[in-house]
Amino acid sequence: MSQADLSIHGQVSRTGATEIMTAPTFSVAAKKMAMWLFIIADTATFAGCLVAYGFIRNATPDWPRPFHSISNVAVMTLVLLTSSLTMLIAERHAWMGDKAKAFLWTMLTAVCGIMFATLHLREWMGMIGEGATLFHNPWGTPLFSSLFFSITGLHLLHVTGGVVALIAVGLRYRGGRYNADDLEITGLYWHFVDLVWMFVVPLVYLLNLSH
Amino acid sequence: MATAATHKNGGMTKDLIVFALILALAGLQFVIAYQNITASEMLVRMLSVAIIEAALAVLFFMHLAENRGLLWFVGIFTVFVLLALQYGWTDSFRVLDGVKWAK
Numbered sequence: 001m002s003q004a005d006l007s008i009h010g011q012v013s014r015t016g017a018t019e020i021m022t023a024p025t026f027s028v029a030a031k032k033m034a035m036w037l038f039i040i041a042d043t044a045t046f047a048g049c050l051v052a053y054g055f056i057r058n059a060t061p062d063w064p065r066p067f068h069s070i071s072n073v074a075v076m077t078l079v080l081l082t083s084s085l086t087m088l089i090a091e092r093h094a095w096m097g098d099k100a101k102a103f104l105w106t107m108l109t110a111v112c113g114i115m116f117a118t119l120h121l122r123e124w125m126g127m128i129g130e131g132a133t134l135f136h137n138p139w140g141t142p143l144f145s146s147l148f149f150s151i152t153g154l155h156l157l158h159v160t161g162g163v164v165a166l167i168a169v170g171l172r173y174r175g176g177r178y179n180a181d182d183l184e185i186t187g188l189y190w191h192f193v194d195l196v197w198m199f200v201v202p203l204v205y206l207l208n209l210s211h
Numbered sequence: 212m213a214t215a216a217t218h219k220n221g222g223m224t225k226d227l228i229v230f231a232l233i234l235a236l237a238g239l240q241f242v243i244a245y246q247n248i249t250a251s252e253m254l255v256r257m258l259s260v261a262i263i264e265a266a267l268a269v270l271f272f273m274h275l276a277e278n279r280g281l282l283w284f285v286g287i288f289t290v291f292v293l294l295a296l297q298y299g300w301t302d303s304f305r306v307l308d309g310v311k312w313a314k
Contacts, residue, residue: 036281036284040285044292047296054300055300070241070244078237084230085227092223191273202260203258207253209245211247
């Protein structure tokens with residue numbers, strides 16, 4: 001039985017003997033279950049924000065469509081989706097015991113996250129330059145800017161937190177303090193951030209594209 | 212839970228196929244954005260594509276396909292929350308039909 005299996009099915013005592021305590025829920029380690037519970041809660045948070053956005057957009061007759069180009073958001077999407085693939089590669093290397101490659105791919109994922117955040121901030125600066133702020137919108141109702149900055153800001157906050165987590169967990173994994181399980185759990189969070197973006201793009205960007 | 216064995220068995224080929232599918236679906240959303248259709252039709256089409264994308268990511272990137280019990284647990288909770296949030300939609304049409312925002 002591998003160390004990874006032991007960490008799932010029981011606990012390893014100081015003497016090295018396996019002590020089966022209680023069966024973990026859904027055969028999932030407690031820390032992984034905690035991440036799933038966080039993801040469920042965070043899904044409710046983002047869903048609440050997006051439904052509120054939909055409600056206000058539907059109830060506002062002259063909703064602005066300020067986006068002329070999709071090139072920036074397309075590149076952002078490509079970068080974030082690619083980062084999910086690099087994270088998967090890191091997880092696979094971790095499970096195969098190749099620490100150096102797992103660390104390298106985790107750091108590449110973090111670099112993709114930084115690239116995404118940079119592109120996002122560049123877009124924000126462009127919009128702020130045109131006069132859009134949290135409480136002012138040059139194209140019509142201020143509700144648009146409030147919702148745009150709130151929803152994309154919440155997502156950007158998650159990406160930033162994810163980058164910090166990837167770097168911290170990656171370094172500790174390389175140092176031997178964390179194992180493949182920890183890297184996979186961080187990966188779960190990162191894939192979730194990617195998943196949320198799949199809904200933010202069509203609702204916040206593509207539906208507000210000027211034709 | 213995905214163990215070392217299941218991770219080793221599922222190769223990179225599967226990950227690459229899923230990644231390519233998600234990328235293609237994301238591209239499809241951008242194509243839909245330029246279609247000459249109403250906003251509601253566009254919303255339905257884009258959300259349908261997004262749900263398929265999300266399902267692929269949850270099943271294969273987040274390894275839920277390997278754990279049926281957890282899949283049901285996460286699925287039931289998430290779908291319940293998402294459906295419960297739809298409760299207020301009708302009120303947005305009431306607002307649109309002439310009732311002003313509260314001051």
